[in-house]
Amino acid sequence: MEVTALSLLTLGVLLAEPVSRTLAAASWPARDPVGALLVWQAVGLAGGLALLGSGLVYGLAPFGSSLPAAVPVAFDALADAAMPAKVGVPQVLALLATLALALRLVGVLAAVTVRTLRARRRHRDLLDLLGTPWPAAPGARVLDHPVPVAYCLPGLRSRLVLSAGVLDALEPQGVRAVLAHERAHLRERHDLVVLPFVAWGATAPFVRGMVCAQLAVAALIEMRADDVAAAAVPPKQLTSALRTMGGAAPAAALSSFTAALDSRLHRIDAPPLPLPVAVRALVRLAALALVAVPTVALLML
């Protein structure tokens, strides 16, 4: 089992660092955002399984030849308070480290979730009190403020929000284009897509690969929402609406915001060639395989 443990650890470290960095820097995700998002989910899941699994496999090795065989034996030993002599300090340390990582990951995820839900509820309460329904788009609410901003509040009781500044700055078709983008975020629950990466990023902010992953996933969901919107309204309408919004928003004064916006607009104006169907299928298979490898290693070896 030591070999399995070492392989899993290697896989976990590879996924957390070089693989994440390489994937974040790759250009093909812009040609298949959905496939890339699936690969990212697989990287996150497989990385977590591998890192947590390696400690578990190493620590429990003295109890059996595989994890499924070792776990019941370990529990029996724990109940009888009779540890096999082979369980040494390294095994105990590995188990403790695994436990610490697991607790931290779950704790961070729970804290982020609770804080997010609380902030959303507060925001929604106020919104329902202060927003005016916009008749032209069912479900959208208008907030009486001159700064143009359009956003969505995800959740079971989701909301689409436009400020009055948006209605001043855009023609109705432009508003529809912006709403199509925000609706895509809501419908595909992009807030849940980013959640694991937020948790990983907060668990290990010192690992640059995790930060790269978070930023890459955030950029990909914007691409995906742009794609959905550009299929629903004429792409020109979407870019001109985004350009007007970007130009009118206070953020326009800030260079990195406009730089990010420019590359987004360019992608909508001149969409990169989608990946060939066979390659797209391969990407999805690779994502599946990536999760399968540590799962099989944990259950079989």
Next chain:
Amino acid sequence: MPTLGELEKAVMEALWSADAPRTARDVQDVLADRALATTTVLTVLGRLERKGLVTRQREGRAHRYRSVASREDHVAELMHDALDAAPDRGAVLARFLGSIPADERAALRDLLG
């Protein structure tokens, strides 16, 4: 039959337009055209209090209610939420409420006033 949301809106409007804290009875009089029962007004006020939008203080046998902040303050709060990345990168909310990187928060806050 108005929804609770509409009633909450109406009651908040009544409190926002008042110069001084109001009793449930006052609110009921302001909204006389809706012919609300006092218990209904109290229920709505209770909900608004739980949401942190209204506070009350005892005065004799009645309570006087007032809004915690003005309408404009609340709109500003929403806009800040929307344009501001949350204090840390951990908030998914921020990601979806705006698309602006956290380090540009301060500049935005200045621009928003």
